[in-house]
Amino acid sequence: MTGFTRELDEAVRLARAAGAILMKIYATDFAVSYKGHDDPVTDADKRANEFIVAGLRTAFPEDGVVAEESADNSDALQKGRVWYVDPLDGTHEFIAKNGEFAVMIGLAVDGQARVGAVYRPAGDVLFAGIADQEAWVEEQGARRPLRASTRAELPSLRLVMSRSHRHPLTDAIRARLGTGKEMTLGSVGLKTGLIAMQQADLYLDLSGFTKAWDSCGPEAILRGAGGRLTDLAGTALQYGGNELRNRRGLAASNGACHDRVIAAIAPIVRDAKLI
Numbered sequence: 012m013t014g015f016t017r018e019l020d021e022a023v024r025l026a027r028a029a030g031a032i033l034m035k036i037y038a039t040d041f042a043v044s045y046k047g048h049d050d051p052v053t054d055a056d057k058r059a060n061e062f063i064v065a066g067l068r069t070a071f072p073e074d075g076v077v078a079e080e081s082a083d084n085s086d087a088l089q090k091g092r093v094w095y096v097d098p099l100d101g102t103h104e105f106i107a108k109n110g111e112f113a114v115m116i117g118l119a120v121d122g123q124a125r126v127g128a129v130y131r132p133a134g135d136v137l138f139a140g141i142a143d144q145e146a147w148v149e150e151q152g153a154r155r156p157l158r159a160s161t162r163a164e165l166p167s168l169r170l171v172m173s174r175s176h177r178h179p180l181t182d183a184i185r186a187r188l189g190t191g192k193e194m195t196l197g198s199v200g201l202k203t204g205l206i207a208m209q210q211a212d213l214y215l216d217l218s219g220f221t222k223a224w225d226s227c228g229p230e231a232i233l234r235g236a237g238g239r240l241t242d243l244a245g246t247a248l249q250y251g252g253n254e255l256r257n258r259r260g261l262a263a264s265n266g267a268c269h270d271r272v273i274a275a276i277a278p279i280v281r282d283a284k285l286i
Contacts, residue, residue, distance in 0.1 A: 022128035030132030059098035104197035111197030117227030119250035127231030129200035140235030159265035178217035
């Protein structure tokens with residue numbers, strides 16, 4: 012087994028428990044406020060955030076913790092081991108009550124994603140993994156290993172994109188790739204989960220607005236399943252420092268098609284100044 016077994020076990024435990032917190036509030040007529048334009052937040056985000064952060068600080072007191080709903084994220088500047096937490100990825104979907112939201116917890120070590128847990132409490136689906144080593148999904152108590160598909164021909168790729176934030180360049184990207192297969196889903200972690208499960212092959216974030224807590228856990232899981240997650244130029248993501256935003260977007264794939272996709276979309280994303 013690996014040197015990150017305890018970290019993965021704790022991330023899984025906290026993700027499941029935080030999911031239970033979310034579902035209690037999900038069943039009520041909860042209030043919604045806004046941190047900024049089109050950036051909603053609920054009491055569920057805040058309660059799950061507090062629970063996960065407290066749990067990580069207790070279990071790993073020497074590690075840094077950076078969380079979406081925490082005011083102080085200076086740990087990203089100071090620590091070699093940093094946990095990135097999105098207590099409720101897919102708040103729009105939580106508000107819409109369509110079930111497409113997740114708890115996401117990731118650990119980066121020396122700037123690289125290493126451990127990830129993504130839990131969809133509506134339906135009880137848990138993705139977990141250690142980068143470049145292992146990944147698995149547990150659905151209603153049944154666990155199985157994850158391995159991304161080997162599709163590499165661009166027209167054959169099954170594309171999954173954001174349900175709530177469809178980018179104006181999506182159609183141009185689809186035409187460039189020659190694929191007519193597009194699914195939409197909430198949550199970065201759930202979209203990468205589809206890739207790890209061989210239900211999709213490619214996810215692109217063209218917005219440049221995702222943050223480190225959106226990508227760290229999903230990247231570790233996807234890499235554990237043989238996939239890749241980079242920016243839109245194909246450059247590996249780096250965690251740490253004072254930049255939390257993934258300004259050059261995200262490209263998540265089964266790994267087999269990754270270099271071809273990056274080369275194919277380069278003229279579009281370059282002309283749009285996304286990279």
